[in-house]
Structure formats: C-alpha cells, structure tokens
Amino acid sequence: MMKQKREQRPSRRNFLGPLAAGAAAVSLIKPGKLLAASAPIPSIHLSQDFIDSVNQSTRIGSFEGNGMTGAEVFAKACKDEDLAAMFCCPGNYPIIGAIAASGVPSFGGRSEGSMVSAADGFSRVTGEVVACSGTEGPGFTNMIMNIAVAHRARTPLLVLASNTTIANDDREYFIQTGYQQPTTEGLKKYGKRLIDGSRIHEYAGYAFRQLKTGVPGPVHLDFPGEVYNARFTMPSQIKEFYGKEKYRSEPRPHPAPKEMEKVIDMIGKAERPVIVAGQGVFLKKAWEPLMRAAEKNEIAVVSSGPMRGHFPDDHRLSASLSPGVFRSADLVIFVGQYSMPTHQEWKFGTEVKAIRVNPAPEDLGRNWPLDVGIVADEAAFLELLADGVPKRKRDMWVAEVASERKKYEKQLLDWYDLGVKASNDTGTLHHEVLCKEVNDFLYKGSIDPKQTVTGWGGWTIGNAGARWLRAYRPGQEVSCPYQFSAVGPDLAMMVGAGAAVQLGVGPQAAYKGAPVLVITSDAGIAYSMFELDTAAKYKIPIVCVVYNNNAWGMFTSAKEQRSLHMYIFQENLRYDKMAEGLGARGEYVSTQADFKTALKTAYDAASKDRISTLINVQGKKEFTARTPYAPGNQINSEPSVGALGH
Amino acid sequence: MGIRVLPLVAGILEEYAQRGVFRGFSHGLAAGGEAGFKKAGFKIVWHYDREMDLTLDERSKTLTFTALLPALPARSAMYREFKEFLESRHSPELLEHRRIDPKKAHATCRNSKGSVSLTLTVRAGGFEYGTRKLVNLVDEIFKDFLFDHHQDYLVERHWLDLDRY
Numbered sequence: 001m002m003k004q005k006r007e008q009r010p011s012r013r014n015f016l017g018p019l020a021a022g023a024a025a026v027s028l029i030k031p032g033k034l035l036a037a038s039a040p041i042p043s044i045h046l047s048q049d050f051i052d053s054v055n056q057s058t059r060i061g062s063f064e065g066n067g068m069t070g071a072e073v074f075a076k077a078c079k080d081e082d083l084a085a086m087f088c089c090p091g092n093y094p095i096i097g098a099i100a101a102s103g104v105p106s107f108g109g110r111s112e113g114s115m116v117s118a119a120d121g122f123s124r125v126t127g128e129v130v131a132c133s134g135t136e137g138p139g140f141t142n143m144i145m146n147i148a149v150a151h152r153a154r155t156p157l158l159v160l161a162s163n164t165t166i167a168n169d170d171r172e173y174f175i176q177t178g179y180q181q182p183t184t185e186g187l188k189k190y191g192k193r194l195i196d197g198s199r200i201h202e203y204a205g206y207a208f209r210q211l212k213t214g215v216p217g218p219v220h221l222d223f224p225g226e227v228y229n230a231r232f233t234m235p236s237q238i239k240e241f242y243g244k245e246k247y248r249s250e251p252r253p254h255p256a257p258k259e260m261e262k263v264i265d266m267i268g269k270a271e272r273p274v275i276v277a278g279q280g281v282f283l284k285k286a287w288e289p290l291m292r293a294a295e296k297n298e299i300a301v302v303s304s305g306p307m308r309g310h311f312p313d314d315h316r317l318s319a320s321l322s323p324g325v326f327r328s329a330d331l332v333i334f335v336g337q338y339s340m341p342t343h344q345e346w347k348f349g350t351e352v353k354a355i356r357v358n359p360a361p362e363d364l365g366r367n368w369p370l371d372v373g374i375v376a377d378e379a380a381f382l383e384l385l386a387d388g389v390p391k392r393k394r395d396m397w398v399a400e401v402a403s404e405r406k407k408y409e410k411q412l413l414d415w416y417d418l419g420v421k422a423s424n425d426t427g428t429l430h431h432e433v434l435c436k437e438v439n440d441f442l443y444k445g446s447i448d449p450k451q452t453v454t455g456w457g458g459w460t461i462g463n464a465g466a467r468w469l470r471a472y473r474p475g476q477e478v479s480c481p482y483q484f485s486a487v488g489p490d491l492a493m494m495v496g497a498g499a500a501v502q503l504g505v506g507p508q509a510a511y512k513g514a515p516v517l518v519i520t521s522d523a524g525i526a527y528s529m530f531e532l533d534t535a536a537k538y539k540i541p542i543v544c545v546v547y548n549n550n551a552w553g554m555f556t557s558a559k560e561q562r563s564l565h566m567y568i569f570q571e572n573l574r575y576d577k578m579a580e581g582l583g584a585r586g587e588y589v590s591t592q593a594d595f596k597t598a599l600k601t602a603y604d605a606a607s608k609d610r611i612s613t614l615i616n617v618q619g620k621k622e623f624t625a626r627t628p629y630a631p632g633n634q635i636n637s638e639p640s641v642g643a644l645g646h
Numbered sequence: 647m648g649i650r651v652l653p654l655v656a657g658i659l660e661e662y663a664q665r666g667v668f669r670g671f672s673h674g675l676a677a678g679g680e681a682g683f684k685k686a687g688f689k690i691v692w693h694y695d696r697e698m699d700l701t702l703d704e705r706s707k708t709l710t711f712t713a714l715l716p717a718l719p720a721r722s723a724m725y726r727e728f729k730e731f732l733e734s735r736h737s738p739e740l741l742e743h744r745r746i747d748p749k750k751a752h753a754t755c756r757n758s759k760g761s762v763s764l765t766l767t768v769r770a771g772g773f774e775y776g777t778r779k780l781v782n783l784v785d786e787i788f789k790d791f792l793f794d795h796h797q798d799y800l801v802e803r804h805w806l807d808l809d810r811y
Contacts, residue, residue, distance in 0.1 A: 369666040
C-alpha cells in the first residue's frame with residue numbers, strides 16, 4: 001500500500017537528473033539532453049527504516065535491570081507533564097531518544113532553528129508546552145534566532161540541548177564546546193545548565209513550573225553527559241523524586257471583590273468599551289467566558305497576540321476588522337496582553353481609560369499607565385466579568401463597529417482593484433490579488449471557513465496576507481513574525497502547526513487532519529524551505545504560497561543605487577522546482593486564474609493525499625513601492641488583523 | 647482669567663502625560679507675569695519621540711503646535727490632503743465623540759516654507775474642550791493621516807524605522 005502510494009507521487013526525475021548526473025556531466029551535456037537522462041533515477045520516497053521507526057512501540061525507562069538513565073528520568077517527567085510534542089535535529093541523543101521512546105510525538109527536521117519554530121508553531125495553535133532540541137555548539141547556536149522569536153511571543157517552549165561533559169568544562173575539549181546559558185540571556189524565562197544527575201527530576205520540576213505558571217516563555221536546559229548518562233537502579237538515588245502535583249501548583253489567582261466592583265463600575269460608565277483579548281485568553285482557554293461577557297454587555301473585542309481566533313472575526317462585536325473604531329473607545333480592558341504596546345503604537349484615542357488583567361504583577365503599568373491593574377488568571381477574571389456585568393444594549397457602539405468594518409473591507413477591496421489593474425498591466429500577480437484569492441478560497445467557497453489553520457510572514461506579502469486571512473475559532477491563525485519580526489520562520493512554524501492539526505491537539509481536535517496554509521515571501525522561504533522534507537516525512541500537508549518578487553522586501557531602503565544589488569535576487573527563481581526536489585508538489589503561477597486553479601489543486605492534494613505543495617507566485621518588487629503601483633506595501637495599524645508588533 | 651486658563655490647560659496636558667499618551671511633558675514659562683500672562687509654552691515628547699512645542703495664547707484664544715510637520719511643501723498633494731483631513735475632522739457626518747464641533751473650536755493649519763503649524767482656536771467650548779480636541783487631533787494626524795496614508799513621509803523623516811518591522 002505504501003509502495004503504491006509512493007509510486008503515484010509526481011516524478012522528480014527530470015529535475016533531479018542533472019544533480020544525479022554530477023557536475024561533470026552538467027558541464028558537458030546541453031540542458032535539453034539533461035531532461036532526457038536515460039539512467040533510471042530512483043524517486044523520492046520514505047525509507048523502510050523511517051517507517052519502521054515511527055511504528056515502534058513506546059517505552060518508558062524503569063529501575064529494573066540496568067535501571068534508568070538520567071535521560072529516561074527526564075523523559076518520564078516530560079511524559080508525566082503531558083509534553084505535547086518535540087521537534088529536533090540529531091544531537092542531544094540520549095535525551096531526544098528517551099523522549100521519543102516515551103511516546104511524546106517527536107519530529108526530526110533539517111535545521112535546529114526551524115525545529116525551534118516548528119515547536120513554537122505547534123504551541124501557538126494549541127497553547128501546549130512543546131519541546132525542541134539540538135546538539136551542543138553549532139546546533140544550539142543555530143537555534144538562537146528562533147528562540148528569540150519564541151521569547152517575544154511568550155511561547156511555553158522547552159529548549160533542550162546537550163553540552164559536552166562537566167569533566168571537560170572550560171577546556172575546549174575536542175569540538176562543539178560552548179557556554180549555553182549566557183547565550184540565551186534575555187531570550188528565556190528560565191535556564192539552567194544541569195550539573196548533578198541525581199537532581200535531573202528536580203530540575204524538570206523547575207522547568208515545568210516556569211512553563212506552566214504565570215506568563216510563560218522559553219525555558220532552556222543544557223545537559224552535560226554526566227547528567228543524561230547517569231544511571232539509577234532505585235528511586236532513592238534520585239533527589240526530590242515526587243510528582244508534578246507536589247512540585248508545582250495550578251494557581252488561578254482571582255481578582256479581589258473590590259477590584260471587580262471597580263471594573264464593573266468603569267464598564268457601566270463607559271459608552272464604548274473594548275476588550276483586548278491577548279494570548280493569555282487563548283492559553284487559558286478562556287474564549288467561552290470572553291464571549292459571554294462581551295455579548296452580555298455588548299463590549300467590543302479585538303483578539304491580539306501571536307495567535308488569533310479566540311474571538312471570532314465574524315462576530316458582530318469583533319473589532320478586529322474595524323481598526324477605525326479604537327479611537328472612539330473610552331475604556332480598554334487588556335486581558336492577557338503579555339507584550340504591551342505603548343499608547344503611541346496603538347490606535348486608541350487620547351481619552352481612553354485603561355484596565356489591565358495579567359497573571360504577573362511585575363508587568364502591570366509597564367508601557368501603558370493604568371487606571372486599574374489586576375493580578376488574575378485570565379479565565380478566572382473573565383468568568384467573574386461574565387457573571388458580574390449587567391445585561392446591556394449598546395446599539396450606537398455596535399453600529400459604529402459595524403460601520404468601521406464596512407469601511408475597512410471597502411478599503412481592502414479598493415486595494416484589490418488596484419492590484420488587479422497592476423497584475424493585468426504587468427503580467428505578474430499583485431500581492432493584494434493573491435491574498436484576496438486565498439480569502440475567497442478558504443472562507444467563501446466549499447471549505448468550512450473554520451477549518452484551515454493559516455500563518456503568514458514576509459514584508460509586503462506578509463502585511464497583505466495578514467489583512468486577508470481570518471480567524472473564526474481559537475488557534476486558527478498564526479502571526480509568524482509576531483513582535484520579533486523575524487524573516488523566515490514562517491514555513492517551519494506551520495510545519496509545527498500542521499503537526500498539531502494532524503494530531504488534533506486541543507482546539508484543533510475538531511479539524512484533525514486538515515491541511516494548513518502559509519503565505520510567505522521569497523526572502524523568507526530561504527530560511528526554512530527544507531522543512532518541506534520534514535512535512536513530507538511526517539505527512540503534514542501544507543499549502544505554502546511563496547510570493548516571489550525577486551527581492552528582499554526592504555529593497556526600498558536602498559537609498560544608494562550602488563547598494564541596491566545587495567537587496568535583490570536573481571529574477572524568476574523557481575521555488576516550486578526546489579520544492580519538488582524536497583518531495584513536495586510545485587506549482588508556478590503568474591496570473592490570477594492560474595493561481596485559483598493551483599490553490600484548489602494544492603488544497604486537494606493536501607486534503608486527499610497529505611502531500612504539500614509550494615506555489616511559486618511570480619510578482620514584481622515594484623509592487624512594494626506606492627509609485628507607480630499604489631497601494632504598495634501597507635504596514636497594518638494596530639490592534640487589528642495584521643498586527644505584528646503586539 | 648489668566649490664572650485660571652493656564653493651570654487648566656497645564657493640568658489637562660499633565661494628565662495626558664500621566665496616562666502615557668505623551669512620553670514626556672514640561673510646563674513652559676508664562677510670558678507677561680502669572681497674573682496677566684498672555685502666552686505660555688509647553689514641551690511635549692510624543693510620537694516617534696519627537697519633542698513638540700505647544701503654545702497657549704490666551705488673548706487670541708489659540709493653542710498652536712509650531713512646526714508640527716516639517717518638509718511639507720505648500721503646493722504638494724500631501725499638504726492639500728492634510729488640509730482636507732483637518733476640515734473633515736469638523737464634519738457633521740462624524741459622530742459627536744469623533745468630531746470637533748466648529749461652534750466650540752476650530753482647527754486650522756499654516757504652512758511657512760514647508761513647515762506646517764497647527765492652531766486650534768477656542769470658541770464656545772472653552773479651553774478644556776479645545777485642549778482635549780487638539781491633543782486628540784494631533785494623535786489622529788500621526789496615527790491615522792500619516793501612518794495609514796503617508797508612511798513614506800514618516801520613513802523619509804526617519805520617524806518610522808522600517809528595520810523595526
């Protein structure tokens with residue numbers, strides 16, 4: 001069955017021909033001849049070793065026989081803590097081996113940085129703690145940018161890496177030595193180089209306390225050989241060896257009754273209140289009380305954070321598509337907004353009063369002075385709010401939200417019309433046209449609009465994608481560049497998100513097995529395109545739309561003509577062909593009609609055969625500038641769909 | 647009158663600074679003596695960390711942001727749009743809480759060799775209404791008029807740093 005499926009997949013023979021023939025042959029044979037290479041070249045397929053490996057039964061270490069290793073003790077702690085998944089590259093071998101063997105869903109990819117982002121993506125659409133791992137030295141340092149991305153997004157990410165041996169600390173012994181903890185300074189919530197094997201379980205407790213309480217963030221543990229190779233034949237050899245119910249609590253701090261009275265009083269006096277529902281609302285799965293509170297008192301809501309959908313975009317009280325409405329708000333209630341903006345960055349007007357609800361007291365008042373600051377669990381606060389606010393109709397306010405939405409949607413359509421004209425004039429596809437087509441396909445056709453998890457990244461295309469993608473249920477959209485604005489983790493992040501959908505974890509359960517879609521740029525795809533191999537290996541179906549405009553989006557910053565060459569690529573690179581070489585499908589399009597067809601074909605392949613497709617959409621870098629191709633690149637105002645700053 | 651207007655306006659501005667609308671605020675010196683002051687200046691650190699100068703002139707009943715927008719030629723399309731934007735803020739089509747009621751106050755601009763100043767003349771609304779509407783208007787100019795429609799201008803002034811995005 002497996003063999004038959006493999007053979008049905010598109011042949012990459014023509015593309016791989018020249019590579020297999022070798023460089024010498026390439027120099028001797030004309031391109032036309034290359035395509036007709038006569039030697040049979042094997043197709044891309046999964047090896048039996050891979051298939052056998054993923055089908056192995058799980059195994060938890062025990063004290064019997066040779067006993068448990070430090071790695072197995074740590075893996076057991078991860079399993080007991082319901083670690084949702086692990087993404088890694090080889091290295092840190094005993095740890096990743098023990099975690100995989102324990103039954104934690106585990107994925108091996110092509111670069112450590114991308115695996116960090118895959119773990120990040122998995123967490124962004126589930127809210128779960130996820131691990132990533134890499135080898136010491138180069139593997140670990142490759143992870144840094146992506147750890148920073150996760151840190152800015154406050155992702156509950158467990159970063160694991162091996163790190164030589166204590167016996168050889170400071171000696172530059174052999175290869176790959178380095179001090180890890182100082183390297184992640186400023187990029188983590190907590191970190192520790194473990195130095196005593198007998199305390200490995202205790203430090204698992206340190207890690208999960210940080211990951212599962214308060215405002216989360218990456219936790220970085222590095223393991224010397226003495227720790228993961230330590231061996232234990234009886235429990236007494238492991239210190240502080242007790243269960244999670246003893247080493248951490250699950251606090252749900254509630255607001256004081258007087259604080260709630262004050263909040264309800266302020267809401268009562270407000271004519272135009274808005275709740276900013278940050279990622280804490282998602283992480284605490286508090287969307288139901290949020291909805292109840294909003295509807296009961298007709299409070300507008302904008303969802304915010306590295307993931308979207310904890311308040312549906314199509315709800316009449318959603319302000320996510322009404323950026324013009326924030327200036328009218330006279331009260332803003334930030335709930336679980338971990339990365340706080342300043343007043344200058346967000347669209348709110350100058351008379352707005354502010355309440356902030358956050359699980360960590362030390363952040364209250366940072367960036368945005370508060371009228372009321374409350375330390376509380378987001379779900380606990382929203383439940384009390386939903387119970388405490390009176391029923392109220394705010395017809396004028398609801399009408400204003402609707403009116404601003406209408407204006408926003410008209411603006412998008414006006415830009416789309418300009419994009420159509422630019423596309424027709426140039427024979428390439430404008431970014432606004434591309435993104436509207438995705439919107440039509442995902443939300444206005446035969447697919448359940450709630451089904452597809454999407455992500456976006458890139459500059460011109462990322463901003464446009466963010467305007468057109470929608471979130472109608474929790475965990476449906478990932479803002480890949482959220483806050484740190486890194487170029488490139490987009491596809492890797494969606495490999496992780498796609499894995500979560502395949503497994504049906506948390507809010508993805510109802511859409512288990514559905515494809516995911518990512519819109520990214522030609523600059524961005526270079527950072528993580530090899531993860532199409534990872535997606536193919538694990539049958540994670542992704543529709544990856546690459547907007548190819550032959551340049552870094554920032555080419556407009558090349559004020560000196562002599563510097564422009566540093567911003568531009570070769571024209572008409574074929575990312576679709578590269579994708580084919582990695583075991584995915586490739587599509588090349590440059591017209592609106594072809595894009596429509598390619599999108600449908602790609603989605604069908606993803607849905608039916610779990611095969612990913614990269615659609616190379618040829619555009620022009622000149623579309624980024626406003627002259628002559630208005631609207632050019634538009635940075636989205638915040639908060640709203642398309643927000644990436646906070 | 648003088649004694650009452652200055653502390654009123656200064657107090658309102660101070661409140662914006664306390665609420666994070668401004669990043670920094672200094673009460674300027676009043677000219678003409680406290681009892682009979684005619685003008686007072688304020689320093690406000692605000693959008694893109696720029697220090698802006700606001701002058702209160704009690705005699706002419708005006709509040710003026712001097713050189714609010716530099717390098718904006720009087721004959722440019724953007725300046726024309728700016729004037730239209732200002733006028734639109736007085737439109738009866740706007741909701742009451744979004745609009746400057748022309749009976750209560752009126753905002754105008756002046757372009758001197760490309761340097762645009764913004765003046766709000768206080769009418770029946772008094773200085774409290776006028777101050778609040780002017781602060782909101784400047785906020786709107788930066789967040790809506792400039793950010794939404796003239797990002798290139800922000801980049802050219804080095805106010806908006808694309809590396810931050």
